[in-house]
Amino acid sequence: MSATATRDLLREALAETTQRLGRAGVASPSVDARALIAAAAGTARPLVLLDDLPADFAEQLEGLTARRERREPLQLILGRAPFRRLMLHVREGVFIPRPETELALDLLRQHSTGPLEHLVDLCTGSGALAASALDEIPTARVLAVEIDPAAADLAAENLEAAGPGRGRVLCADLTSDPRDAVLAELEAAAPVDAIVSNPPYIPPLAVPRDAEVLDHDPHRALFGGGADGLEVPRAVISWAARLLRPGGVLIMEHADVQGPAARDAASRIGGFDRLNTAPDLTGRDRFLVARRAGTRPLEVRD
Known part of the structure; x- marks a missing residue:
């Protein structure tokens, strides 16, 4: 997949995931969507810097998004929580x-x-x-x-x-x-x-x-x-x-x-x-x- 195609896919994923989380009542749908996309991509880098995605990206993102739609806390999905x-x-x-x-x-x-x-x-x-x-x-x-x-x-x-x-x-x-x-x-x-x-x-x-x-x-x-x-x-x-x-x-x-x-x-x-x-x-x-x-x-x- 080209870098341009990767960025197009990420934009679509961000828009769709944000909409789904918003409909589910998540308080910060855009922020959470970015975190889930990064987890599915297996990266800590800013999404705009990604040139490629794992083969199972769509499958991983679907599973993570479905968990968040069920109002499972983002911290538990990611396995980590910031504190100070x-x-x-x-x-x-x-x-x-x-x-x-x-x-x-x-x-x-x-x-x-x-x-x-x-x-x-x-x-x-x-x-x-x-x-x-x-x-x-x-x-x-x-x-x-x-x-x-x-x-x-x-x-x-x-x-x-x-x-x-x-x-x-x-x-x-x-x-x-x-x-x-x-x-x-x-x-x-x-x-x-x-x-x-x-x-x-x-x-x-x-x-x-x-x-x-x-x-x-x-x-x-x-x-x-x-x-x-x-x-x-x-x-x-x-x-x-x-x-x-x-x-x-x-x-x-x-x-x-x-x-x-x-x-x-x-x-x-x-x-x-x-x-x-x-x-x-x-x-x-x-x-x-x-x-x-x-x-x-x-x-x-x-």
Whole structure:
């Protein structure tokens, strides 16, 4: 096939795929169409630079497009998801990292005092926050904790790719008896400089409407337990109170309506001298920032 014929075929493929995805309700049909075409072509190069296509290009593109039309997340189709400076491996059955979670690392830098050498990522999922910390903080060693064995395996892969030999993953339930042997290993990591977490926090009645979330993200990674969805987040806060050194910080994501409840939970658990809620890039309250107390009285900020 000539280079001109290849480009004509690519233009037709882009137009048709974009139309199909648009009819299927995909929010960004043109962007997704380009990604699917590149995957079918087996290239990371810009499409305008392609002079030839694999013999099975049309067959591959049809299969990928049909999956996206069924609202399978693009990240799962491609097997990867961007997160800060990294391209993470993703798999079916493991929570797909979200762009809004990326801000947790900026908040960590903003609110931390002292070194960031020993970090913990609780409810790590794919390992997105832990891997990014390894990538961006060369002195850091990160211990990540995840309840699901499949997610823990994936996180271990992403951590090793981001910071070879500096990350470790424990498979454990943060809400179980702290005397559990694996959790005892977590407790032995104390004192740590900082904890990041994107735990499950959705209340039981707040069922996501997006089919891509409801059908493909594991429910255990979405619903936080208890009537308010904060059972797991409270466990995260409790572990932060146990693990952090004085002055160490917890950055924990939560729903935009859970700021007061998250601060109240941290106040009741105790051990922190500063509590505040940080907004995401759209201005919605999305992160609990809690500093481990030294000797100062508790300070709660809206």
